[in-house]
Amino acid sequence: MTFQTKIADPALRMRAAWAEAVCFALAHSHPIDGAAICAAYLETAETGGPLLGDPFGLVVGDARLWAASAPPHELAAYTLAGLERLPKSQLSTGTRKTAFMAIWRSFNDHDRAAFLCAVRGANYGRE
Template structure:
């Protein structure tokens, strides 16, 4: 169990550092070192903070479009088929 914990620690990107100058640049550096589990956890933890307000709404739209653009055509079609059920 200790070996697994040590391996996971070695593979982790650690916590994101506060951005002082270039938030996107520093986030990209952290994301490069983060595992897929850490990336998902961070993204899911951020969503509740994006609750209301016009600037937040636009941020959510940018996030949604970035996610949408990352999907393959097949994934997009499957998603639309699922959400457009009547």
């Protein structure tokens, strides 16, 4: 017998059954797949910014406060370390695009054009 049979409200009983099914599926998934599924779900469930499982916004708020007061060398060091880790993380393409756009917006028009030329030159003949 499962725990949801003790719930009188049919809607809550259905929610409990779905939650139990999700737990079963995650428990029987490869850890990498389970992490990717959870990260993707959290991205769709978030509101007001890239919370990634921080329902009260404390991590994001703390990060913004720290970034606003960090000296440039620390800000660059932590940002670069995070960007190096990004491809190995379980973050979705959408989240990685958001990070890229934040960097892109920091470039002026001249730097954007130079970057595009460099990328096109590096990929010349592969298109």
